Amino acid sequence: MTIKYYLFAIVLSISSLTALRAQHHHEGLHHWEIPSKDPDRIILTFSGDPATSRAVTWRTDTTVVNAKVQIAKATVNAKFVAAAQTLEAKSEVFDLGLYKGNNSLRVHYHSAEFNDLEPDQLYVYRVGDGEAHWSEWIQFRTAKSNYAPTQFVYFGDAQNEVLDHWSRVIRRAYQTAPDASFVIHAGDLINSSHRDSEWAEWYKAGGFIHSQWTAIPVVGNHEFYPLAKGGPRQLSIQWRPQFSLPVIEELPAELHETVYTVDYQDIRIIVLNSNDQLEAQTTYIEKQLASSTAKWNIITCHHSVFSPAKGRDFQFARENWKPLFEKYNVDLVLNGHDHTYARGHVPVRSADTSDSDGLGTVYVTSVSGPKQYQLDKEQIKAYAADGYQPDNSAEQTQFYQVITIEDNTLTYIAYTVLGDEYDRAVITKDFDSGAKTLQD
Template identity: 35%
Template sequence: MIRLSFAALLLASALPAVAQSAPQPPVPRSAGTPYAARSLPDRIMLTPAADPSRGVAVSFRTDIAQAASEAQIAVAVDGPTLERQARTVSGQPGTRKDSANGPALYHQIRFTDLTPDTVYAYRLKGSAGWSEWLQFRTAATQAKPFRFLYLGDIQNGILTYASRVIRQAFHANGGIDLVLHAGDLAAQRDDLDHDDEWGEFNQAGGYNWSIVPQLPATGNHEYVDVTLPDGRESRALGPYFPLQFALPDNGAPGVQTTYFVDYQGVRFIIMDGTSAMDLGTMAAQTRWLDATLASSKATWNVVLFHQPVFTCARPDDTAEIKAAWKPIFDARRVDLVLQGHDHCYSRLTSEAGREASATARADGAVQGPVYVVSVTGSKMYGLNDRARTQPDKVAEATELYQVVDVDGDRLTFRTFTASGKLYDGFDMEKRADGNHLTDTTEPTIAIRTCTGAIGPDGGPCVARGK
């Protein structure tokens, strides 16, 4: 142990400020540091193939003793004999990632040639043996009723606060077939060690992430700041997102974070607003969006990305995205646009405002797309001026999840608060002339916004101005 003498301390304190390098505060760690890789697989994440009726992919992590990427898969039977029917599937050897939690290997395996609308069980190899068997269902090849969960930014308070929202969603709503993430799954700044954040993200979702296919969009926080060789500042996709999600390779040319999935009558199109605005891919993504909507044979088209067309927190809407993509959403009659980024809630059907939207509904007019912004984690932004009159419904300082039921020509959208109270909802019916909306007739709780400095639960308002 080094002890500085009193004289040395006096000398140090007398040095001019420029000679002392500013001490960097240590990046906080999760309490108890529980996230080192172990001898059994963890961080198990299921993602759909481009055709989710025939394939899924799984990503997982092991300690470095398990170099091979190995899985077994079987059509699920009801007795404890899965091993007998299982086939072994291998992937490329694991990719090493060193972190504050020590070294780890990330593995990805793609299950192909599966039978549609069938329950499978799979397990993954760690250095100490196999994981438990995990079950999922492949999609049907045609339209069939299903349910998906849509989550806004998890990002902050991932384990502390977002976990209860995710668990409430699954606990109170059986039969969730897909999960959509609108980006900013983790903060990846100085809030918390990044490996700990991804550990918390996996602990928050738990086994749900490994039995329900996940459709993530990238937010700005999936990107990290980098300095280019010529000295310019830029952004690059952080290392964890591509390790955690084995996504379909059917997106815009050169934009790996865009893709689409056809699922039982819905085409889900995932865009990357950060890449579009900061990395020069707007034109390529816009062309791809238009072509992917033009070729869709689905009853419903849902577009998912991070930065919202209509913002509920910021002074200005996301101008570049609004200019490039909104005309395509209108022309191609997109049904739902699901977004995050603003850490508030907004459901908006008419740029002209809530009254115009309600009048159109009452007159039986065709409506859509419906634009939704939502938030799961603990960071909250205050509503902007327009949010009081433009969206059909808003919330402030409220953690939420959304459950969407698709059944033929009918789509039911419901928004619940963290504790499971119905907050907002609407039905959308697709007729020959277009979409007809009706607000839910189920009782919803009172609007949740701050009143001055007081939050909707009493006490201080935790939503800060953006």
Template identity: 50%
Template sequence: MRTTIRFPIPALLLAFTLSAAAHNGDHQDLRHWELASPDPDRIFLTFHGDPATRRAVTWRTDASVKGAVAEIAVALGEPGFDQMAERVEAKTETIDLSKALDTTQGEVRYHSAIFQNLRPGTLYAYRVGDGDKRWSEWIQFRTASKEPRPFSFIYFGDAQNDVLSRWSRVIRMAHQTAPDAAFALHAGDLIDRANADTEWAEWFKAGGYLHAQWTGIPVTGNHEYAGVKSMLWRPQFTLPVESSLPQALHETVYTVDYQGVRIIVLNSNEKVSEQVAYLEAQLKKPGYRWSVVTFHHPIFSPMGRKNYDEQDRQKWKALFAKHKVDFVLQGHDHSYVRGQVPVIDNDGTPGSDFQTLYVTSVSGPKQYKIKQGQLESYASEGYTTQRKARNTQFFQVIEIDGDRASYKAYTATGALYDAAVIEKNHATGEKKIIQRIPHTDERTYENTVKYSTQNL
């Protein structure tokens, strides 16, 4: 069944939209990879339920495609593997892009399919298309194991600006550095203007087939909002719906359990207090050995920005401490800072033992300065900074292996800039951190090449 979705947009945004549309005139101004066609594009793989047995895939076509399907088969060495393929009908919805920025393309169609009853720990190949002549290539991914096993994943801070030109090298270097990563986590501000379809086009082209091969965990940042959430967020990412949460938070707050690691995605843009009970429930629920919480706005802002009501900030932070969260991964402040907090004693005072690793990072070219003295101001909360950088694009690789979690931060050139190892006694919950910081100078505006930000 197809439906046409027409989204209301705020008056200010509408004026800007009409101006942009008038400037474009018609879609002759658009490049071929920005335009939808009968061939599938913007293919994106996501978690949707148990990662050992399920995945979801979303893709786009023009309005000429009336129906869509996906096919999936166990990947074999021989080329005839597709003879065992199973066909899955896709859901289709029509999106009116006349309400988007920088496009006059009109209606396009987004399609989504959910693969179910997959075998754990198995390599699969899938493709998407119209079920006849218009197909994508066959794309491979591996399902998770049911038991805790070693794996790695990639974490990106804000891509946001100049995405195709300057972020593409970061995601591609990440793939060269960790080609077997199980998934990629994008911690918000994937683009700059929430409803700019041309910017989404850049983001999808920059990642190319990696978006379809690496399962993605997208997080909403403030730039995924233009008064309301981007009109393209839900159509282009098929994500879990947590029915206990307000509808505004659906497909922006969700949890993934992957081989003994619980990844909790929060939305720091809206209804922050409404997520407290959900966060605590996920942290209390048994079944994981390591915990990762990710959201966009940093708890310990390097710029000193007031991202939250202070009560909400303290509630989130207290739950991270109470439930001994291992990693908190964030973006927003366009700089690199890795810090940590200790165990909080029963009287509320910081102890001496390591508890939680906090990271703020940036993968795109837009860079901010760290406010002088700001990081030191968090000392009363037990926070200490281990490594920081400015004017540098990063990606991070986190490897989980039994009682050890390895954290590494790389620059866009693949140079190791920061590293640490957490060792954890899963029986007692006790942890220690081993710093593995390379003997390289801290990167600053003074010792790096200045980049013009006029176009950001």
């Protein structure tokens, strides 16, 4: 054997071992789960003023260390490319093997913020390594700087068999409201918080929609699970790397990026973590509502304040959060968790709909995934003691909701996965007095 051949054999052996080791890390993974130089799991979130900023996060393999983003104003042709601004992204190593249910595999998550954008402007962006491996160009529109018509989508739990059975829900929602300004995912996005194969399904189910609609993700109870048997429950190890979300410094660190507020065109959306440290959030809720000058105030958290399902009861929220919602005239509360559908309101409307106390807060619980529970009709009736009046309900049905706000009217529509309208509620509001009426 010549020295040249011997050296070649060594190199080949090393390459083979490396390939085998890589195959071991990828064993059992679908091709769309395996990271590469090409960006995947691209998602837009809010960071700062929605009229002038956005955040984007994506994933690659560990060979991409100097990730880039490019952004430009959209044009009717491809000439925007020449004017595109290139920005450096932040990158972090993430070890999927922190959870033993995942393959022992390291990836890179990358994130960047777009700042100093123009209000009500259509932009295009792409993410990549700055060389040969880029995503497609993706469009989004910034918010207007003042009050204007807005439409957004809301999903209850996706959670189970996400790729098989939730994909048609988000895709049908996109067909119904393609120009939605943002989307609220009200917790339990997947079933097993740390299991990366489930997050892969969530991203594949939504595809490009995640990178075009700006997401407002909410943590549910299934975003928490022990990393090891017998250990404490922990927030999904993927949550903070894959979503760039506001950090509220006044809150405990455990609540960072799970409790935050988004102000979008005179709509204040307060996102809560209904799993932990509820007292600390009670203070935060009052501060955010007391300081709000928004025309509409919306709360979203995972657990249902008025749970319609058997064996469920979020008593803390009814005793501590509901009085604040009433005090500050919150318009809409959007929940998940109970795998059923229910819409109701507090207080009970009087016969005279001109009465300024005729309508307080509308509460909705919904489910978008295939896991379904039974309604507890007796429990729903018992909420009358809290002034709750049920308006509509359903079970064994996958839903998505489209909310449209224009002038002094908020129109809420619940659609089945077939795209059929199931439920509608129209809130009309006097912005001077705060008085509201509800029309089904």
